[in-house]
Amino acid sequence: MSEDTTTTETATTPQSTDAAPASTPENATAEATDHATTQPDADEDRVRFTDLGIDGRVLSALTDIGYENPSPIQAATIPALLAGRDVVGLAQTGTGKTAAFAVPALSKLAELNDVHGPASSPQVLVLAPTRELALQVAEAFSTYAAHLDGFTVLPVYGGSPYGPQLAGLRRGAQVVVGTPGRVIDHISKGSLDLSGLQYVVLDEADEMLRMGFAEDVETILASTPEQKQVALFSATMPPAIRKIAAKYLNDPAEITVAAKTTTRANIRQRYVQVMNPHKLDAITRILEVEQYDGVIVFVRTKLATEELADKLTARGFTAAAINGDIPQTQRERTVDALRSGNVDVLVATDVAARGLDVERISLVINYDIPHDTESYVHRIGRTGRAGRAGDAILFMTPREKYLLRSIERATRQPVEQMTLPSVDAVNSTRIGRFAEQITQTRQAEDLSVFRDLVEEYVREQDVDAVEVAAALAVMAQGGRPLLMEEPPPLPAKGPRGGKDRGRTSGRGPGAGKATYRIAVGRRQRVMPGSIVGAIANEGGIDSSDIGGIDIRSDHSLVELPAELPEQTLRALSRTRIGGQLIELELDRGPRGGNRHAGRSAQADGFRRREDRADRKRGDRPDHGGGKGRDKPWNRKG
Numbered sequence: 350m351s352e353d354t355t356t357t358e359t360a361t362t363p364q365s366t367d368a369a370p371a372s373t374p375e376n377a378t379a380e381a382t383d384h385a386t387t388q389p390d391a392d393e394d395r396v397r398f399t400d401l402g403i404d405g406r407v408l409s410a411l412t413d414i415g416y417e418n419p420s421p422i423q424a425a426t427i428p429a430l431l432a433g434r435d436v437v438g439l440a441q442t443g444t445g446k447t448a449a450f451a452v453p454a455l456s457k458l459a460e461l462n463d464v465h466g467p468a469s470s471p472q473v474l475v476l477a478p479t480r481e482l483a484l485q486v487a488e489a490f491s492t493y494a495a496h497l498d499g500f501t502v503l504p505v506y507g508g509s510p511y512g513p514q515l516a517g518l519r520r521g522a523q524v525v526v527g528t529p530g531r532v533i534d535h536i537s538k539g540s541l542d543l544s545g546l547q548y549v550v551l552d553e554a555d556e557m558l559r560m561g562f563a564e565d566v567e568t569i570l571a572s573t574p575e576q577k578q579v580a581l582f583s584a585t586m587p588p589a590i591r592k593i594a595a596k597y598l599n600d601p602a603e604i605t606v607a608a609k610t611t612t613r614a615n616i617r618q619r620y621v622q623v624m625n626p627h628k629l630d631a632i633t634r635i636l637e638v639e640q641y642d643g644v645i646v647f648v649r650t651k652l653a654t655e656e657l658a659d660k661l662t663a664r665g666f667t668a669a670a671i672n673g674d675i676p677q678t679q680r681e682r683t684v685d686a687l688r689s690g691n692v693d694v695l696v697a698t699d700v701a702a703r704g705l706d707v708e709r710i711s712l713v714i715n716y717d718i719p720h721d722t723e724s725y726v727h728r729i730g731r732t733g734r735a736g737r738a739g740d741a742i743l744f745m746t747p748r749e750k751y752l753l754r755s756i757e758r759a760t761r762q763p764v765e766q767m768t769l770p771s772v773d774a775v776n777s778t779r780i781g782r783f784a785e786q787i788t789q790t791r792q793a794e795d796l797s798v799f800r801d802l803v804e805e806y807v808r809e810q811d812v813d814a815v816e817v818a819a820a821l822a823v824m825a826q827g828g829r830p831l832l833m834e835e836p837p838p839l840p841a842k843g844p845r846g847g848k849d850r851g852r853t854s855g856r857g858p859g860a861g862k863a864t865y866r867i868a869v870g871r872r873q874r875v876m877p878g879s880i881v882g883a884i885a886n887e888g889g890i891d892s893s894d895i896g897g898i899d900i901r902s903d904h905s906l907v908e909l910p911a912e913l914p915e916q917t918l919r920a921l922s923r924t925r926i927g928g929q930l931i932e933l934e935l936d937r938g939p940r941g942g943n944r945h946a947g948r949s950a951q952a953d954g955f956r957r958r959e960d961r962a963d964r965k966r967g968d969r970p971d972h973g974g975g976k977g978r979d980k981p982w983n984r985k986g
Contacts (some may be wrong), residue, residue: 388412401427404456406496411452414492415698420445420723422606425454430580438582445723450475450550450580455494457547458523467499469521470545473747474573476529476554476566480886485649485720487526488497500524505531505541507920508889515540528668529557529565530887534923536572543573554583554590556751560886563877564928565587570597581607584755616733619767620743620753625891627717628744629657631769633664635714635742636694638770638778643709644694647728649717651698657693668694671701682777687788699724709880715743718752722759724763742767748885778830783822783831862896868932870903879926880907887924888917906936 366672382591398411409744419427422438423445430453440446454473461472475490477483487504494500503522505514518525518540523533525541529818535541549570551557557566558842570579570593579598594601605634623631646661648654654670661668669683680701686692688707697705699719701840713732719725725743733739743764745753757764790796803821807814822831867877880944884890896908913921921933 361736361955395542396424399454402431402456403427403452404459406459407452407493410493411448413495417507420449422446422604423449423452425578425604425606426450429602430454430578433578435578435601436580436604437586437594437598437601438580438603438604438606439586440582440584446552446582447486447721448493449572450552450582451486451490451493454524454548454550455490455497455500458494458500459497461547462497462499467521468545470522470542471518471522471525472545473548474532474543474546474569475524475526475548475552476527476532476557476569477526477552478560478562478886480504480508480528481649482553482720483526483528487524488912490524490526494524502526505535505889506918507531507924508885510916518542528886529562529569530883530924532569533565533925536569537923546573546577547684549573549577549579551579551581551583551593554581554593555585555587558587559751559878561926563593565925567593567596568928590748602668615737616702616739616741618729618741618743618762618764620745620764621767621769622747623744623769624746628842629660631744632661632714634714634770634772634775636661636666637775639712639740641701641712641740642693643690644712644714645702645705645710645728646694646696646714646716647702647719648696648698648803654696654698654701658694661694661696666694667692668696670696672698674698675701699728702728702731704833707731708737711737711739713739713741715741718743718749720752721904722756725756726760748881756801772834821882861911862908864936865907865909866934866936867926868903868908869926869929869931870901870905872903873927873929875900875905875926880905883924883926883931884909884921888913888921890917915956 374498397666398408398416401419401424403411422440426436426438426449430450436450437445438449458468458472461468473490475483475486477486483504483506487502490502494502501520501522502524503514503517503526505525505527507528514531514535518535527535532541536543551566554566554834557563580603581590581594581598621631636644646657648657651672651674654672658668658670669686671680671683675683683692683695684705684707688709690709696716710732713729715725715728719728729739729741732741741754743753753764803814803817806812806817819858867880877900880898880900881895884895894910897906898908899906918933919961921931924931924933
């Protein structure tokens with residue numbers, strides 16, 4: 350057992366370290382049920398990926414990234430899927446589900462490619478609740494398919510341009526990973542051909558239903574061929590999930606995985622809720638005030654490692670990046686610099702940090718929250734080594750709270766909320782450090798030459814020596830301000846919630862926002878989370894830009910940026926919640942009156958164009974925003 354985790358093991362399936370080269374961040378109990386409990390091989394220590402019948406090319410890719418032993422869900426699921434069975438997997442996020450369905454799917458694709466050549470239409474469709482998870486799953490497929498010729502994976506999700514997605518579908522993608530709304534868009538456009546589909550995966554099915562995608566998922570499944578394999582993974586099994594499984598899966602093998610992971614007690618775990626635009630400010634405050642030795646900051650992408658390391662360096666920290674594109678020799682030099690103290694902050698991706706063991710690391714910051722608990726436990730295991738105390742801090746946006754809940758459930762440990770250091774605390778630390786540097790320099794350096802220069806300058810210029818010292822201090826700062834200022838506040842938002850809450854009479858939207866009307870409300874049993882999820886995913890709008898939500902009986906009012914791009918408006922015109930088009934439009938208020946005088950010029954122009962179109966057709970203005978209205982983004986002029 351690696352020192353990364355302290356784990357209690359009670360297993361009924363082959364168990365081993367999870368798919369990671371140096372550690373076992375996730376152990377679990379897995380039970381496969383086929384209308385009766387099947388007893389797995391008790392010789393768990395000998396189970397390896399090489400024992401599961403995986404195609405050799407896929408196996409080579411797993412070997413390349415250091416995977417040797419399957420996690421419990423992988424050991425139970427991969428053989429069932431390779432045998433052609435449908436699968437229902439009841440497992441928490443972070444138990445290794447992605448490899449559990451991706452590896453057998455790619456093994457089957459490899460066999461089909463050998464016989465028929467690479468397919469020109471999708472063979473595998475994976476549905477995921479969020480664009481972040483879709484990207485993560487697509488990246489995993491690409492990694493596991495590194496040795497397959499002519500293989501293409503394409504993520505499709507709301508908020509991104511249609512052009513590259515359409516081009517990718519025309520070129521032929523064997524695997525499509527997408528969010529339900531955008532997948533339906535492509536099906537309706539005729540750009541996504543599902544006739545050759547062999548394999549469908551519903552990843553985090555309960556989360557998709559919670560976000561209001563139940564009818565979308567059923568619509569997509571109904572559009573797939575009758576003869577196909579289906580794998581459904583869910584952390585919980587509510588009646589709606591069981592209904593989908595009963596309707597669309599054929600005699601599935603049911604696999605249950607109960608996580609038993611705990612993190613070491615000597616690691617203090619904290620989280621802070623921070624919006625994406627303020628993350629750099631947040632990490633700056635933490636690094637300025639927190640007591641630490643070496644730090645690892647985890648981000649999701651290779652590009653982000655370089656960008657964040659550069660920004661931290663510009664703010665005066667000794668930071669460096671490592672990612673999968675950095676040559677091994679450079680990686681070794683960077684890690685040695687961290688070990689020796691020449692670098693204090695290492696910005697890394699999960700893959701790049703595998704096997705990293707530096708006792709000096711006392712703080713891990715999850716700058717980007719991981720989408721699985723496996724990664725989280727592996728990340729924070731980089732600190733608290735050799736019995737030393739360690740700290741782990743997690744950055745989380747409000748929309749990512751469900752991931753925090755998954756982490757706490759899987760690790761069975763609470764993650765405490767922390768308050769960011771105040772600007773006053775940061776400035777006090779900076780002033781103290783500035784004074785300490787002066788003292789150290791006075792004690793350690795020969796100042797005679799510079800003392801003579803300053804004395805001569807003071808005599809010649811007839812200025813006070815304190816003014817000269819201040820000028821030298823400004824020079825030493827290198828253009829960086831000594832004191833921090835409060836960041837600009839995010840746009841004001843009203844409280845969210847249903848039951849006609851969150852709006853007081855006569856109150857307009859926040860600065861830069863307009864009130865929009867969508868054609869779903871309490872009658873459709875819509876929840877604020879469904880609205881936020883749909884608009885954020887399909888419209889590409891950051892959840893921080895979604896203001897107050899007022900759910901009425903047959904419609905809802907949502908505060909969104911007044912200056913919405915045409916591309917976003919077009920995307921939202923096709924967005925559905927619970928299978929119903931939301932029919933986004935600016936809210937007119939009673940009898941078409943200008944309810945919010947502070948609305949932007951674009952918003953007013955938006956309304957005037959609709960009024961002109963109504964008069965041209967000879968229609969009375971439709972103050973209720975009725976169905977079938979000719980939307981301005983669908984009209985010319």
